[in-house]
Amino acid sequence: MSILMQLVVSGMAVGMIYGVIAFGYQLTFATSKTLNFGQGEALMLGALVGLTAINFLIGQSLGTFWAYLLMLPIVLAFGALQGTVVEWLGVRQAIKTKSEAGWIMATIALGIIFKNVAENVWGRDALKFPSPLPEASLSFWGVRIQPMEIAIVIGAIGMMLAVEFFNRRTVVGKAVVATANDRDAAGLMGINTAKVITFSYALSSMTAAFAGVLVAPVTLTGATMGAVLGLKAFAVAIIGGLSSGLGVVVGGLILGVTETLTGYYISTGYKDVPGLVLLLLVLSLRPSGLFGKATIKKV
Amino acid sequence: MHRILWTLGLLALVVCPFVVTSPYYLHLLVTIAIFAIVTLGLDVVFGYTGEVSVGHASLLGIGAYTAGVLAFQFNIGFWPALPIGIIVTALFGVLLALPALRVTGPYLAMVTLAFGTIVQILINEMVDVTNGPLGIKFSTPLFIDLRQYADTVPLFDMSLKRMKEVEYFYVTGIALALTILVINRVLASHFGRAFEALRDSPIASDCMGVSVYKHKVIAFVLSAGLAGLAGVLFAYSEQYIAPNNFSFELSVQLLLAVTMGGRKSRLGPILGAVIIVFLPNLLADIALFRIAAAIIAGIAVVSSLVMFVRQDENRYRNLVPVGLCVAFFAFSLFLQKITDYKLSVFGMMILFVVYYLPDGIVGFLRKILLDLVPALGRQRHSDDLHGDDADAWAASPPQVQKDAPLLSVDQAVMQFGGLRALDRVDLRVRPGTIHGLIGPNGSGKSTMMNVLTGIYIPTSGQIAFEGQAIAGLKSPEIALRGIARTFQNVQLFGELTLLENVMVGLHHTYRSGFFDVALSTALSRGEEARATQRAISILHFVGLDHLAHEEARNLPYGKQRLLEIGRALALDPKLLLLDEPAAGLTAPDIAELVQIIRKIKDHGITVILIEHHMDVVMSICDAVTVFDFGQKIAEGRPADIQNDLRVIEAYLGGTAVGTA
Numbered sequence: 011m012s013i014l015m016q017l018v019v020s021g022m023a024v025g026m027i028y029g030v031i032a033f034g035y036q037l038t039f040a041t042s043k044t045l046n047f048g049q050g051e052a053l054m055l056g057a058l059v060g061l062t063a064i065n066f067l068i069g070q071s072l073g074t075f076w077a078y079l080l081m082l083p084i085v086l087a088f089g090a091l092q093g094t095v096v097e098w099l100g101v102r103q104a105i106k107t108k109s110e111a112g113w114i115m116a117t118i119a120l121g122i123i124f125k126n127v128a129e130n131v132w133g134r135d136a137l138k139f140p141s142p143l144p145e146a147s148l149s150f151w152g153v154r155i156q157p158m159e160i161a162i163v164i165g166a167i168g169m170m171l172a173v174e175f176f177n178r179r180t181v182v183g184k185a186v187v188a189t190a191n192d193r194d195a196a197g198l199m200g201i202n203t204a205k206v207i208t209f210s211y212a213l214s215s216m217t218a219a220f221a222g223v224l225v226a227p228v229t230l231t232g233a234t235m236g237a238v239l240g241l242k243a244f245a246v247a248i249i250g251g252l253s254s255g256l257g258v259v260v261g262g263l264i265l266g267v268t269e270t271l272t273g274y275y276i277s278t279g280y281k282d283v284p285g286l287v288l289l290l291l292v293l294s295l296r297p298s299g300l301f302g303k304a305t306i307k308k309v
Numbered sequence: 310m311h312r313i314l315w316t317l318g319l320l321a322l323v324v325c326p327f328v329v330t331s332p333y334y335l336h337l338l339v340t341i342a343i344f345a346i347v348t349l350g351l352d353v354v355f356g357y358t359g360e361v362s363v364g365h366a367s368l369l370g371i372g373a374y375t376a377g378v379l380a381f382q383f384n385i386g387f388w389p390a391l392p393i394g395i396i397v398t399a400l401f402g403v404l405l406a407l408p409a410l411r412v413t414g415p416y417l418a419m420v421t422l423a424f425g426t427i428v429q430i431l432i433n434e435m436v437d438v439t440n441g442p443l444g445i446k447f448s449t450p451l452f453i454d455l456r457q458y459a460d461t462v463p464l465f466d467m468s469l470k471r472m473k474e475v476e477y478f479y480v481t482g483i484a485l486a487l488t489i490l491v492i493n494r495v496l497a498s499h500f501g502r503a504f505e506a507l508r509d510s511p512i513a514s515d516c517m518g519v520s521v522y523k524h525k526v527i528a529f530v531l532s533a534g535l536a537g538l539a540g541v542l543f544a545y546s547e548q549y550i551a552p553n554n555f556s557f558e559l560s561v562q563l564l565l566a567v568t569m570g571g572r573k574s575r576l577g578p579i580l581g582a583v584i585i586v587f588l589p590n591l592l593a594d595i596a597l598f599r600i601a602a603a604i605i606a607g608i609a610v611v612s613s614l615v616m617f618v619r620q621d622e623n624r625y626r627n628l629v630p631v632g633l634c635v636a637f638f639a640f641s642l643f644l645q646k647i648t649d650y651k652l653s654v655f656g657m658m659i660l661f662v663v664y665y666l667p668d669g670i671v672g673f674l675r676k677i678l679l680d681l682v683p684a685l686g687r688q689r690h691s692d693d694l695h696g697d698d699a700d701a702w703a704a705s706p707p708q709v710q711k712d713a714p715l716l717s718v719d720q721a722v723m724q725f726g727g728l729r730a731l732d733r734v735d736l737r738v739r740p741g742t743i744h745g746l747i748g749p750n751g752s753g754k755s756t757m758m759n760v761l762t763g764i765y766i767p768t769s770g771q772i773a774f775e776g777q778a779i780a781g782l783k784s785p786e787i788a789l790r791g792i793a794r795t796f797q798n799v800q801l802f803g804e805l806t807l808l809e810n811v812m813v814g815l816h817h818t819y820r821s822g823f824f825d826v827a828l829s830t831a832l833s834r835g836e837e838a839r840a841t842q843r844a845i846s847i848l849h850f851v852g853l854d855h856l857a858h859e860e861a862r863n864l865p866y867g868k869q870r871l872l873e874i875g876r877a878l879a880l881d882p883k884l885l886l887l888d889e890p891a892a893g894l895t896a897p898d899i900a901e902l903v904q905i906i907r908k909i910k911d912h913g914i915t916v917i918l919i920e921h922h923m924d925v926v927m928s929i930c931d932a933v934t935v936f937d938f939g940q941k942i943a944e945g946r947p948a949d950i951q952n953d954l955r956v957i958e959a960y961l962g963g964t965a966v967g968t969a
Contacts, residue, residue, distance in 0.1 A: 043414070045415065047363075047418070047422070099660065103663075103664060104663070107667070109667070110359065110415065111355065111359070111361050111568070112663050112667070114361045114363075114415060114418050115361075115561075115564060115565075115568065115659055115663050116659070116660055116663045116664075118363070118561055118659070119561075119655075119656040119657070119659035119660045119663070120656065120660070121656075122558075122561070122652050122656040122659075123652070123653045123656035125652065126650060126651075126653040126656065127653060129649075130649055130650065237426075237557075238426070241422060241423055244419045244422065244423055245423060247419075248416065248419065248420075252414075277434070279430070279433070280430075280434060282426070282427060282430050283427060283430070283431070285423065285427075286423050286424060286427045289423060290404070290405075290408045290420070291408075293408035293409060293411060293412070293416065294408040294411070297408075297411045297412040298412070
């Protein structure tokens with residue numbers, strides 16, 4: 011029983027990371043019906059920039075914890091900038107020409123370029139990210155939890171709540187929601203929807219970069235860390251529904267826990283398989299996702 | 310033109326091994342042919358139906374590994390592996406396409422991307438079956454042993470090795486030729502028209518009984534089958550396969566090949582295959598890379614100069630890509646070791662193609678050629694097509710029960726959030742009548758149409774057509790039961806000709822399946838000929854036969870509405886729903902329209918007519934139902950309706966009528 015609990019708890023942390031990345035997909039999908047196929051690379055770049063920043067700050071004789079906190083705004087700003095670049099180079103033109111293939115291929119291409127550049131700047135080896143919290147596990151009723159895993163769950167939920175709060179309570183946020191509901195109508199009401207879409211990309215990459223520095227202390231960082239995470243988040247976004255904030259949290263938890271269970275009871279080699287199986291199952295049974303709303307076609 | 314290309318191509322195929330004596334280059338040609346089979350198949354999905362697959366390298370891998378497992382585990386050779394590889398890969402295609410294509414959006418791209426990763430993991434993990442990361446070795450088969458003739462007919466080097474290479478070259482060449490033949494036939498058939506129609510207007514396709522979902526799945530499965538064929542050929546050509554042969558990067562390269570070569574053509578994907586086969590060589594050798602970059606920059610600068618000389622209006626905007634090309638050349642000079650930045654260069658190529666070559670090299674050249682020789686653009690058609698009104702109708706008039714209502718709606722409710730667009734509406738339509746639906750804008754008329762044709766599923770209530778419940782059925786099923794419609798905002802297949810638009814409506818008359826089309830059987834040719842004759846006759850009936858080969862998007866608005874009616878008639882409907890057919894028409898056009906509607910009724914087709922032109926409604930309708938705020942407020946003969954107080958109130962407003 012305690013093994014099962016242990017697996018569930020470990021799965022939750024990684025599941026929340028999937029959830030945050032999937033949340034990033036939702037942000038841009040809501041405003042522009044497009045998403046960044048290089049989202050995993052946004053996460054990877056965030057983690058690597060964070061690594062450089064935190065090492066610099068530690069070099070200034072700051073403690074790891076304070077260095078980590080100071081590094082966060084740098085990473086968030088970098089993420090926002092990176093998202094803006096992706097929207098500007100990869101998506102804007104394709105939205106204008108209404109070419110789905112255009113934005114898919116352009117964001118994939120940008121992802122490939124980012125990964126290649128990262129390989130050349132930070133090297134091909136996986137790097138250790140300094141952990142801001144003690145690495146010794148805490149024990150609750152026989153279940154061992156790393157403090158950083160708790161931080162991941164809290165940080166992920168905090169980030170999503172912050173974005174939701176922003177969308178509901180601020181003028182800019184309401185422009186985002188309006189654009190998500192009906193881009194044409196929002197445009198006619200004087201909202202600069204192109205800017206809103208750019209903004210949603212900035213926000214999306216920012217959450218991904220944040221997820222990068224959250225997950226980095228418990229895994230290793232490197233140019234290849236993003237690809238698989240970005241892919242898993244696709245599964246989560248579809249399982250939870252591309253339109254439901256609650257969906258990605260639940261979807262992320264389901265996928266994270268299923269993976270650790272598969273890894274333990276079947277084989278670690280197969281732990282990536284249930285993601286695809288769940289993905290295909292959900293699409294067959296409930297195409298709009300477990301929590302998504304079916305869209306109404308307009309004629 | 311096509312005949313010449315075919316002859317030249319086949320001739321080149323036959324002659325090639327005699328000219329190309331280097332085993333390296335012959336192998337390169339084989340590789341190009343194999344990748345061309347994949348890219349041609351990918352183009353059916355990507356170019357024609359507009360869906361993006363990022364998993365074609367994995368499908369290629371499944372074909373290759375099917376051959377591998379058969380050889381490695383069961384000692385089964387090339388010929389049995391070929392059909393088995395195609396079938397297994399096609400089945401994987403079904404597994405992916407059935408769920409991923411149910412919804413519109415980027416789902417296929419997401420699912421295939423995930424699939425690609427999983428396939429690589431599985432091949433690596435299932436060591437017992439696939440030999441894991443170590444890969445599988447093959448030996449190239451010898452198909453016909455000609456060594457005994459080495460002395461009598463010494464055509465070329467008759468060593469065993471060379472003979473195997475040459476024979477394998479011919480086998481792949483034939484496979485490529487057959488692939489092109491099958492794709493040409495499928496795209497020219499009713500399947501091909503369906504692929505193009507569903508991209509232009511998915512809703513109209515569904516309402517013509519051409520299920521968007523079903524045809525997207527067919528396209529993807531065809532494409533997967535071709536990838537499987539290429540996979541088997543690839544395995545035996547390379548003589549060694551390993552999981553990392555079939556990476557994500559290859560999938561992206563295949564997409565790049567189709568886009569860069571040129572979508573929706575045969576030449577484009579083949580050209581793309583040539584490019585991606587040479588790409589690794591190009592990206593491995595810095596000197597070669599610099600030369601290529603210089604050539605591209607040179608072409609860009611020259612074309613820009615030409616534009617300035619010709620005072621082209623786009624000459625300034627064109628400076629950006631030209632500048633990029635030159636900058637790219639400078640970058641190539643600056644670069645010391647290209648291998649480190651290979652993927653970045655590859656990524657930049659994709660961005661450049663997406664931005665500046667969306668129609669690909671073939672599309673670009675075609676445009677230039679058409680600018681120089683406009684005559685090539687005019688397609689020649691056999692003018693022996695003559696429409697006859699008598700042929701426009703189904704062989705027998707629709708069989709309907711005369712005494713029972715054809716359509717009966719009971720207590721239909723359609724709720725959108727807080728809005729009740731239809732509020733417990735009853736409707737009875739008698740067979741053989743023209744039934745008008747009128748009411749102010751937003752009163753629920755068009756919602757009713759959408760509920761009747763399965764675009765919306767009613768929140769509650771029953772709909773019976775010929776006594777059978779249809780609420781909850783999908784649009785294509787309802788269409789095939791005999792309900793056709795036109796749309797308030799015209800939904801034509803813009804890039805298809807008028808004739809093809811009507812022939813999409815005739816899709817239901819075809820019995821020939823995929824294999825009939827691929828083999829061009831008598832059944833499929835006969836059906837195509839009959840459908841063409843029927844379509845031109847329908848166009849004649851609506852007065853558009855002289856424009857049969859024009860693209861639908863070039864028609865003036867009024868004629869587009871007539872074409873929609875013609876397309877709907879092609880479905881052989883029992884019930885025809887016309888949604889504001891007279892909107893935007895001039896007075897003479899309206900008179901013509903009224904004649905057409907009357908004739909439709911004379912042929913036993915029941916009509917429901919939504920219209921704001923009251924003179925039209927009052928002159929041709931047998932019965933009229935009036936809607937207001939989602940409710941039925943009146944029903945009866947036109948004359949009675951005109952005097953109904955509630956109707957007058959709904960149209961003119963105010964409460965005076967009630968109290969006066």
